Amino acid sequence: MIEEPVECEVWWASPAQSDPALLELLDDAERARHGRFRRAADRDRYAVAHALARLVLAEAAGCGPAEVAFVLECPHCDGTEDREPHGKPRPAGPAAGLELSISHSGDRVAVALARGVPVGVDVEEVSERRDVAGLAEMVLAPAERAALAALPAERSALAFYDYWARKEALLKASGEGIYSGLTAVSVTPPGEPPRVLSWATPGAPPLDRVRLQGLDAGSGYRAALAVLTPAPVAVAVRDAAPLLSPLAADDPPPG
Numbered sequence: 001m002i003e004e005p006v007e008c009e010v011w012w013a014s015p016a017q018s019d020p021a022l023l024e025l026l027d028d029a030e031r032a033r034h035g036r037f038r039r040a041a042d043r044d045r046y047a048v049a050h051a052l053a054r055l056v057l058a059e060a061a062g063c064g065p066a067e068v069a070f071v072l073e074c075p076h077c078d079g080t081e082d083r084e085p086h087g088k089p090r091p092a093g094p095a096a097g098l099e100l101s102i103s104h105s106g107d108r109v110a111v112a113l114a115r116g117v118p119v120g121v122d123v124e125e126v127s128e129r130r131d132v133a134g135l136a137e138m139v140l141a142p143a144e145r146a147a148l149a150a151l152p153a154e155r156s157a158l159a160f161y162d163y164w165a166r167k168e169a170l171l172k173a174s175g176e177g178i179y180s181g182l183t184a185v186s187v188t189p190p191g192e193p194p195r196v197l198s199w200a201t202p203g204a205p206p207l208d209r210v211r212l213q214g215l216d217a218g219s220g221y222r223a224a225l226a227v228l229t230p231a232p233v234a235v236a237v238r239d240a241a242p243l244l245s246p247l248a249a250d251d252p253p254p255g
């Protein structure tokens, strides 16, 4: 029997597509968080990501973006904590049953969508300024650190960000986040097809229900997609401009 592939969409946008009109799509909690970012770049990434998430869900659910709601689920909290909602966004209302993941880094915003199966996307800007060896201590398992150390210096930064994106995509798909540590999951080395090798966090799925693949995020970025399903995954990559730009065009003319 040939198993039907699970379809998954990955939408790409840029923080430069931010526009005041997008804020109208956000809910009160999102607008409040947007207003607390100090740096314009963070505000723009957040606005584009959250507006796009609603537009993508609305299109998939066949409803208006204002009808889409999210519940934020943190597996480490029981809701009695005195802090604002946080964690994996779970679509609700007419979009219930759809699965979503959001990532933003540098000039990239990504939103991944799947139906009925958990999905996680992660994009990382490759920064030559960051201390990769120091970060590797926190992010990589011992065998991964050894594989990284064996690479020529000019390949090690890119390889590190490949590892990082792959591992975060997995921990975002499960909703675990990095709370239990990124070293609790290990993946194949960059240069080999992405695959999870071990996953030792409490909410980890069986390894035969994990699909992991790289995404092309352009030069200077590394990105990965994780889908928690035993089925093969068919990814459709989409440009968010047709969803975002009609809203921006509705702005009143300046003056």
Ligand SMILES: CC(C)(COP(=O)(O)OP(=O)(O)OC[C@H]1O[C@@H](n2cnc3c(N)ncnc32)[C@H](O)[C@@H]1OP(=O)(O)O)[C@@H](O)C(=O)NCCC(=O)NCCS
Pocket: 046, 049, 073, 074, 076, 077, 086, 087, 088, 089, 101, 102, 103, 104, 105, 121, 122, 123, 168, 171, 172, 173, 174, 175, 176, 177, 178, 179
């Ligand atoms: C979520 C996390 C993996 C994001 O990594 P990142 O590379 O810094 O940022 P990204 O842009 O790729 O992803 C951010 C998005 O992940 C999503 N997210 C947050 N927590 C998540 C979780 N547990 N599972 C899946 N997705 C999550 C949100 O949509 C978030 O978007 P927003 O910041 O615009 O609201 C990481 O920061 C994390 O795990 N944080 C939570 C740590 C934690 O558990 N703290 C204790 C809570 S009690």
Ligand SMILES: [Zn+2]
Pocket: 074, 075, 076, 077, 086, 087
């Ligand atoms: Zn929490």
